[in-house]
């Protein structure tokens with residue numbers, strides 16, 4: 341992912357310098373001098389790559405009342421009103437939050453800052469009018485369908501996203517991210533493995549996404565005919581590495597990946613480690629204990 345982001349931001353820089361270069365030789369109103377149009381899909385990927393959607397999509401709680409899964413969610417905004425003002429990035433709450441403007445809580449809240457070139461993608465898209473696109477519409481359709489548990493419609497929206505060819509934007513990554521849980525609901529093993537093969541290449545690694553890949557495969561209730569334990573182990577190990585605080589739920593997935601690979605001792609050891617984590621309470625604790633029982637530990 342980082343590669344395509346770098347490529348994309350270079351394209352923007354390239355387009356801007358082209359604008360400067362052409363201004364001297366073409367009339368000021370020439371279209372060719374304009375910066376490259378940004379598609380909403382690119383904005384959505386930037387937000388996902390920066391973990392914003394871990395806290396700001398409806399399914400994960402939409403903190404601050406803000407759903408950043410769709411263009412409409414951003415325009416509607418959260419408790420403080422619209423997060424984006426089309427045509428005016430500087431007046432937009434999302435840019436204020438990202439740049440740490442006075443009186444606005446800085447995002448991301450865990451500290452650190454979004455990379456300037458990523459902020460630039462959002463800024464440029466807002467300044468260009470925060471326009472809708474085929475992808476932005478498909479994302480809205482996706483969430484509408486997923487919330488209504490219409491898994492076929494949700495899968496169709498994912499395919500629509502993947503079919504869009506936008507220079508420098510990995511729409512296949514965006515579609516793979518969205519589709520995994522939908523395909524699990526559809527019990528669609530073939531397409532799950534196809535999308536999982538794309539999703540494991542996504543960088544930066546997102547613990548939640550990689551846990552979905554792994555747990556989809558190792559879940560003892562799964563009706564899949566084939567367990568690709570190699571893929572599950574790879575995804576689970578990356579998910580564990582990405583979590584800043586060790587998560588019992590994610591370690592439990594890793595334990596199952598070891599179990600299905602035939603390494604019972606390591607499965608037991610990992611599940612015991614999972615029990616010591618901050619989130620090993622309630623249902624998660626019960627699940628880890630059930631795993632231990634199954635492993636014979």
Ligand code: HEC
Pocket residue numbers: 387390391392393394395396403404405406417418419420421423433434437438445447448449450454
């Ligand atoms: C760990 C969870 C978490 C992450 C990650 C996160 N946020 Fe937030 N965000 C929150 C919470 C909680 C609030 C509400 C804060 C408040 O009201 O003081 C919030 C509020 C906001 C608001 C203001 C919403 C409103 O209407 O008041 C914006 C804009 C925002 N976040 C954008 C982002 C962006 C962009 C990212 C990614 C860089 C991000 N957030 C990452 C938890 C998160």
